[in-house]
Amino acid sequence: PPVTPPPTGKPTEQPTGQPTGPTEEPTGKPTPTASETAAPVSGPVVDGTLDWGVKESFRAYVVGNIAHGKIETSGGASANDGGYRFTKATGLLDADKNTLDAAFKGKVRFLGHETKGEYVLDLSISNLKVDIEGTSGKLLADVSAKDQATGKVSEYAALSFADLKVPAGALAAKDGIVTLKNVPATLTTDGAKAFGGFYKKGEELDALNVAVSIDKDAQLPGDSTGGSTGGSGSTGGSGSTGGSTAGGSTTGGGTVGGSTGGSVGGSGALASTGSDVPTGALIAASGVVVAAGAGVVIAARRRRNVTA
Numbered sequence: 001p002p003v004t005p006p007p008t009g010k011p012t013e014q015p016t017g018q019p020t021g022p023t024e025e026p027t028g029k030p031t032p033t034a035s036e037t038a039a040p041v042s043g044p045v046v047d048g049t050l051d052w053g054v055k056e057s058f059r060a061y062v063v064g065n066i067a068h069g070k071i072e073t074s075g076g077a078s079a080n081d082g083g084y085r086f087t088k089a090t091g092l093l094d095a096d097k098n099t100l101d102a103a104f105k106g107k108v109r110f111l112g113h114e115t116k117g118e119y120v121l122d123l124s125i126s127n128l129k130v131d132i133e134g135t136s137g138k139l140l141a142d143v144s145a146k147d148q149a150t151g152k153v154s155e156y157a158a159l160s161f162a163d164l165k166v167p168a169g170a171l172a173a174k175d176g177i178v179t180l181k182n183v184p185a186t187l188t189t190d191g192a193k194a195f196g197g198f199y200k201k202g203e204e205l206d207a208l209n210v211a212v213s214i215d216k217d218a219q220l221p222g223d224s225t226g227g228s229t230g231g232s233g234s235t236g237g238s239g240s241t242g243g244s245t246a247g248g249s250t251t252g253g254g255t256v257g258g259s260t261g262g263s264v265g266g267s268g269a270l271a272s273t274g275s276d277v278p279t280g281a282l283i284a285a286s287g288v289v290v291a292a293g294a295g296v297v298i299a300a301r302r303r304r305n306v307t308a
Contacts, residue, residue: 048212053083069112077106176215
């Protein structure tokens, strides 16, 4: 008869029913979908807006009782509560390189110190462009600036106007739109040319708000409100009433002296526009006013002599 082998003392292994090949342990993470693994969004800019006030104290100076000027917008720019809106952006967003190049339509023109039908102060800024790489960038613009001393007009194309400081990750598009809010801007050496040297490099300018779309169906923020002037117009005025109360005693010229003397206004006018009012413009304005006041005094003396 067959001999039964002695027991080994080990339990008999039962079949496990598991595959012979190795298997990965479950991670508990869902399998990535196509949308989650898609590359960062890039593409041409199809529309956009840039809101910028240039420099608040400069705006106040132009339309105040020193320059007695006005500010005009045209070509796609319009005035809004915080300055001006430039529109119809074109350009390119490159998410791989973390860059944005966007150009905006529109022009803003600052006019002040009217003399014999012409403005001594005449500064135009147009065709703004933001050129951003990572967390730094430039604001470029076409600039036309009149020298207040000589009257010569200088033209600059794509002038590097301001340095920009951009938050990290700000170029990520959400629903087809890149939004940049309150981007700090400081004046460059070239940008100072636009102000005739009245402001220096590093001067703080108004912050920028930018929204650009790479999706033609996306809704830009603020589309329904737009600018208050509808694309063109002017703000401010000659300021003839502002000067008539402060200037009469300055030149002693009665009605004529009042409207002229208000241009120098004294410390009150300076305080109302801020401590960084361009000093060169103040000097130029005071020179014009002194000459005008002297003419009034001479005319008054002549009238008295004729009467005598």
